[in-house]
Amino acid sequence: MMLRIAALLVLIAGPGAAQTALLRSGDHAEFTRLTLPLPADTSFALTEGAGRAVLSFAGSLQEIDIAQVFERIGRSRLAAVSAGPGPVLELDLACACPIETTLAASNLLIVDILNGPPLELGATEPAAPPQSQALPVVSAAPAPLAAGPVPPLVPAPRVATRLSPQPAPILLIGRRLSLGLPAIDPLNPTLPAEFLDSAAMPPEPDPSVTASPPVPSIPPVTEVNLAEAARPNAPPSARSALVETPAVSLPVVPLPRATARPEAESLVATIPGIPELSPAEARLTRELEQNLLAAIGNAATEGLLQPGPGSNQLTEDQRHISGGLSDGTHPDPGLAATPSTFGPDSPDGTGRIVLSGNPCALFMSPLAAVEGMDFIPELTKRRSRLTGERDRDNVAAYHDLAHFYLLYGFGPEAGSVLASVQQPPREAAEMSSIARILEHGHDPEPTPFAGRITCDTEAALWAALAPAQIPPGSDFDGDAIKRSLLAMPNSLKAVVGPLLAERFLDAREEDFAREILRIVERNLPGVSGRQALAEAKLATADGPPDPEAFHALIAQNSDVSPEALLHYTNSVLGHGGVVDAETIGLLESYRTQYRDAALSADLTRAEIIARSASGNFPSAFELYDLQREKLMPEVQEEIVNGLARNLAGQGSDAVFTRLYFGHAAEIAAKGGAGTLNMVADRLIRLGLPEAAAQLLENEAEGEAARTRSLLRARAALAMNLPRRAEAELGGLEGEDVMALRAEARLAAADFGAAERLFSDAGQTEAAAEAAWLSRNWQGLREDPEPARARLAGVVTTQQTQPVILPEIGPPTLAASREVLSRSGETRAALRDLLATVEVDPPADP
Template sequence: MSGRLGTGLLALLLMLLPGLALAQVSVVRAGDHAAFTRLTISLPRGTTWDLVQSPGRATVSLSGTIQSIDISQVFERIQRDRLREVTVEPGQTLTLELACLCRIEPSTYGTQLLILDLRDGPPLPQRPDISMPLADRPLADPRANLSLAQPVPPQMPALPAMPPPDPPEGAMATDPTSAPPPPEIPAPLRSFAEARVNALPDLPAPLSETEERLARQLEDSLLRAIGGAATEGLLQTDPRGAAALSAEERSLPASDDTATADPGVAALTATLEDAQPGPSNRFVLSGDDCALAMPPTVSTEETGAFSDQLARLRSALVGEFDRPDPRAHLELAQFYISQGFGAEARSVLDALALDTRETREMASVARILEYGHDPQDNPFASRTDCDSEAALWGILALDPLPPGQDIDTVAVKRAMMTLPDPLKRYLGPILAQRFVSIDEGDTARDLMRVLERETEITSPRQEMVAARLESQDSGQPDRTAYHEIIANNDDVSAEALLHYTEDTLAGGKPVDPETIGLLESFRAQYRDTPIEAGLTRTEIAAHSSTGNFTAAYDLFEAAQAEMTGPDRAKVADSLARNLSMNASDAAFARLYFRHTPLIRDGIPPETANLVADRLLSLGFLDEAAGYLAPGAEGDAGRSRRLMRARLALAQNLPRQAEGELTGLTGRDADRLRAELRLKTNDFLGAETLFRAIGETEAADSAALLARDWSTLQSSQAAPGATLADVVTTQEAAPVDLPALGPPSLTASRDALSQSAETRNALQKLLSTLQVDTALDQ
């Protein structure tokens, strides 16, 4: 296995070598962070670098195969509060003009990226030379000049300081190098030190470039996971580790939204910085936006009856001197949330009047518990892809979920299983319903199985979700399952009726009269409630599906004032589209002129084209022109140009039609060009275009108008083929009739014969034409 892995890595490296050899330009980019400004410099393979710092200035010297340095992107994303200017000097030297008393911390990522962090504070002291091996470096104390391969471990007692003796009074100071050597270290102490050092394990072999990159990725992933767990309160810390830390090590500098740090691990939940070494070489795990500021909503052991817990928490709201206790308010709000009381939790938070990230998150959760979603701007909307409890609240806050929303379903399932039982029973079906709405049936079933396993009673909402899953599997709504839920007439019945009707409409089927009557009844029952708008929209769509456009538009006209802008536009679009495509000519004309403002205002270009097409076919040219005058983009714009050409032809404006068709290609455009040729009596041109697009019958009609008898003769299936044969024969052998006097008997017989042939050919041609008359109505 390791051999195949090594071979694969070697092949990958050989594939990358040509591209690396071409990368001779070093690009400098920059980004601002809260505590520092970061510059990254790409290093082509073989490039070495050197950094020299001084107050207000630093130079970075690059050498190797590099040819030029690109600094055009430096100030695209940063201000000039730390870095004032960047210039490129001869010799591939980068000069940084600093705008602050900053120090620069260099580091590398692999071998092809140099990272410079400009941090507030004085410049760092020059680092010691670390180019020579550790064993070859001179020791600070000559008396410690031991030939050891490793440094003495910190457990070894430090050697006592032995200052040189004072010179005799009146004597001149001597050169330290000429001073007598210090006394030798006793042999037992030397043996002890050598034994301890030799017992240390050997240093591991240096990692390869690939192994170093993988180790860094693993380290980053591990630190991120530990940071998320620490901020969510999921880490169990060792009390012995807390006792081993000093007070300074257990504390962090105060800052906004800083969580109380666990011993040995500090979790900052309000920043997006990378993990950085903190005081005393501890790692400060800087959390990201996925970490919750509010306490995690997890199931805990009961500490008493509900009433006892509530009384204890409420009694602590006011502290000494009748001052409100903010922490007690937050604990009471969290208790209400854990029990599913959203309105009560909101009341406590409103009384607290504290605007922090923690209170904003708790207020959003309280609104979710009260309304089933968060109707306001909430802090969870962009966190559905988080690997934390935030993903669960993000999905519950959005109704409906936007299409294409990234979701961490594993995190959602994990968070739901840890919810307290009251929240799990209430939110579980709502959560499953969200996944059903985006066709994530497998995830919804997993959530439903958790509910069935951990709850004894099946709620009506669970039954509704089960009915929706059954409908998705069968491709049509399960009328029996929905009927029982709707007949219960409880809090879920109206929503179940909505889903049943919407599933019916999505399947392209008309809604039955009984369901339409139920929609009307529930709409009256739930007047002035949030669900009324959905019932109204669905009832309008149900009337439209049955062809009852009069009832649909009457209800739309009566309810439009109460609709939101997006809802109104959606209903107007759906109605206008359905009316244009499915209504009879009489119904369309009557309803269009009765409800013109409802149809015209706010419909998208595609629907406006459908309305204009119907008006053109009915001959309402001026009305159609009003829809076609504005421009449009994409396919709608192309269709609009074609219809403007049709309108120009109907108005006998061939030049305008030709202009609209300029630049358009395709069969539909060529057909209009052929009709344009007919309008201008260019019958042969029309015949050519019709044949090019495969419309043989139209081409034969154009050939007949052009008197192209030879073409008609070659097409025996053409209606005018017989007439073409007659004309061609008579032209080849005309009857010779005298100019004066009666014709001969032979000439009369030939003339009568040709007349009969011509009459039969004309009758055959006319029989192919269908002419509607008033008698046919």
């Protein structure tokens, strides 16, 4: 019994050992992928040649099914594929494409055919030619007089004859290229019998007979010089010779289907026997091509052309092709033709005529109010249509649901629906941008509405909301924006209207913002929180904010409360005010509540700056240290710059020294040029010139550069380096520069030069001190200080009128009286001078 069961199992498993694998395919933007599931005991080997690749397999794999290969891919990279016994998979390539093979974990063989240059003529390995005969060379032009009799014409059968899919030879007849098609009378459209016999499909070969592959025949190449006869000013004799020129057969140029135009031109350009055009002929040819394309474009724009079968809508299978780009065979949904002959191209795409109509028109359906629409039933009905037959996605239903969400102002929901399935690209781009606007208040990604704010359609409204800020003075179509806003349903109008008002208020368009708010007030029964916020901003646009109006919004604890608090804080700080402790506490509370939202960074920034403006520098720096990693680099630079500036201008010496040296490296790296100059000035005044010099090492620009040079000179003087100070002042002019040069001279003991420089700088007191040190008593006699001028007069008198005492013997009575008189005057002058010196009283023990 067991032996019978074993024999039965062997009989059942025997046929299953010979397995058949299905070869699947898919096109991508940069490669074509083939996948083949392999049995566990199967191995493969890849052999590559010029334009050809062979995959051989060993194992239990017996047959490869290639029936579905070209259902989803074109022939731009893979021209043909065949499977042979062994099994062997032969790939004929349409380009010099590299091939990469990968074996996945599930034993799935992945073959990627990458992009490559076109194949050179003659570089491909000769493949087995078709068993049918080559097409005959038949001219489409009138045959010469010396030609033989025309073959008899027979009616063309419509069912029994099929044309063979082989490339037709390229012919040169006079100056015209022919694809090997015979001349056909339009009144009697019949084909010669010889042509039909040669073009018919060959009979099925007998598998029992092994036929040797025939040697492919290449038509002979004849060089014909037709340049002289083809010129516009050629004589009649040359033109008649051109008519009598026999047909010249050129070699076959294999152009695979969907070959790009540059590659096709490069292949055809290598055909021998065609002389190069002269510059005049090339110009005339280009003008003819441009005029022809322009005429076709104008006819298409005016609706005079009927679309061909290739422009039909995509099938359901084509819409489910993975990837957002075209696969080279099927066009993208909504692709529009833009002929380049209408005008020169520009980087931004302007200057081109789009055949699809007005560039200001929206590709998506307008967001206009619909009467009698109930939200819940309509939402249920639209969601029920998302899945079609066999659980396939209904693309149109997804599009309709996303549009429905936008009508009611649900931006995140609409964006999620649009991202679920592939949509027509231009409509999806506009709807996704609107969804992001409704979610974030602006579009943080590149938007299709850029540059359309002056349009007279609904695009102007979304173009105004797409950027985070409208530059002041920008042109816009106000009538189109108001008209589009009026056409919206109230649910969407309640969201869009206040956003528009705030956007134009920031752009210094207060009057237009008021008009927007009036439209919202007339159409909505109540006042929403965002509408109240926009009205509060507009009421205090030219001055400090109204605390009562904003405090009422802040106290509501609604969705707009943190925005109201943020705007109030920034407005107060922007007008030089100080935020009270209660407002700072609210900032801290909302920062904690919205710690995971994008608004958290703005609340943190406002709280740090508010604490710094109130003089609480330790708390401000501590909060910054805690939240540094959550802030963007540009926000960090702004906060550090403001903290350092306020600290240098308002902080006490102890607080400044402690906080600066705790954040010196960060302040030096992120502080602005003006802020660093303020900090360096504070360091110099505190007697820390070395730290100031280190902070001022980098160069600055503009007015900050001059201030930095003066600070460097002051730091050098504080370090008793007068020569370095003068070097820092090189090339500068001004009274402040003269004063520093005078101090440098004074430090170098050049008192006379210091006195002159101080006088030129207008510093009389410093000039008098330099004159005192240089003993310029004559100059000090005009000193505005009376005590100093009196002493200078005494000294000058003694120098100009000295008392002459005898060398031997007592002085005369007159000399004694003169000395005594001058002695009293000297003592009085010294007494007055000493009286001007202030001496601090001694401290109590």
